[in-house]
Amino acid sequence: MRRRHRKRSTSAELDITAFMNLMIILVPVLLLGMVFSQIRMIELNFPGDAVGEEVVAETISLMVTLIPEGIEISDSERGLISVLPAGVSGQDFKALRSELRSIKARFPDKTDITLEVGPEVDYQTLVTVMDTVRSYPAVVAASLVEGELFPDVSLIDAPENRKLAKARAPEQTGVGA
Numbered sequence: 001m002r003r004r005h006r007k008r009s010t011s012a013e014l015d016i017t018a019f020m021n022l023m024i025i026l027v028p029v030l031l032l033g034m035v036f037s038q039i040r041m042i043e044l045n046f047p048g049d050a051v052g053e054e055v056v057a058e059t060i061s062l063m064v065t066l067i068p069e070g071i072e073i074s075d076s077e078r079g080l081i082s083v084l085p086a087g088v089s090g091q092d093f094k095a096l097r098s099e100l101r102s103i104k105a106r107f108p109d110k111t112d113i114t115l116e117v118g119p120e121v122d123y124q125t126l127v128t129v130m131d132t133v134r135s136y137p138a139v140v141a142a143s144l145v146e147g148e149l150f151p152d153v154s155l156i157d158a159p160e161n162r163k164l165a166k167a168r169a170p171e172q173t174g175v176g177a
Contacts, residue, residue: 060107062150064096066129067118069164073099083165091125093132100133100149113150118158 065072070085071092082099084092104110113133117126130153138147 060103060110062103062110062113063116064113064129064133065116065118065158065162066091066121066126067158067162067164068120071096071129072165073103080165085164091129093128096129097132097136097149101136104149111148111150112152112154114154114156116156116158116162118162119160 060078061076063074063076065074068086070083072080072084073082073096074080081103084095084099086092115126115129115133133149133153134151135146135148138145
C-alpha cells in the first residue's frame with residue numbers, strides 16, 4: 001500500500017505594509033497638487049502703500065467715482081470730466097469705456113487710475129467697473145484682443161453721503177446768457 005502524501009498547501013501571508021505606507025504619503029501629495037478652483041487675481045495699488053516713494057507729477061490724475069446713482073469721471077486737478085447717471089438697467093459701462101478710450105487717446109502714456117467706491121456698491125458692479133477701466137475689446141487682424149486703458153487701478157472709499165454731480169449743461173449763448 002502506498003501512501004499518498006498530500007502536499008500541504010500553505011498560503012504565504014501578503015505583506016502590504018510598504019504599499020500602505022506609499023499610499024498614505026501619495027494620496028495627500030496628489031490632493032494638494034490638484035487645482036480645485038481657478039482664481040483670477042487683479043493687482044491693486046492702494047494710496048500710501050509705498051513709503052518714501054518719489055512722487056512724479058503727471059499731466060492728468062484720473063478718478064472714477066462709483067456710487068449707486070451713477071459714475072463720475074474727474075481729474076483731481078482740473079475737476080469733473082463726465083457724469084454718467086445710472087439707468088433703469090444699471091450703470092452705463094459702455095459710456096464709461098467710451099469716455100476712458102477718448103482720454104487714453106489724449107494721454108497714451110497714462111496707466112494709472114483711482115476708483116472711488118461708495119459703500120453701497122455691490123461687488124459685481126465693482127469688478128465690472130475694474131474690468132472696464134483696465135481694458136477694452138479691440139479687433140486686430142480679424143481677431144479679438146484686449147486693448148489697454150488704465151491697468152494700474154487704485155481703490156479708495158467714497159464718503160457715505162456722496163451724491164452724483166449734476167451733468168454740465170451746454171453753455172448758453174446769446175442775450176441774457
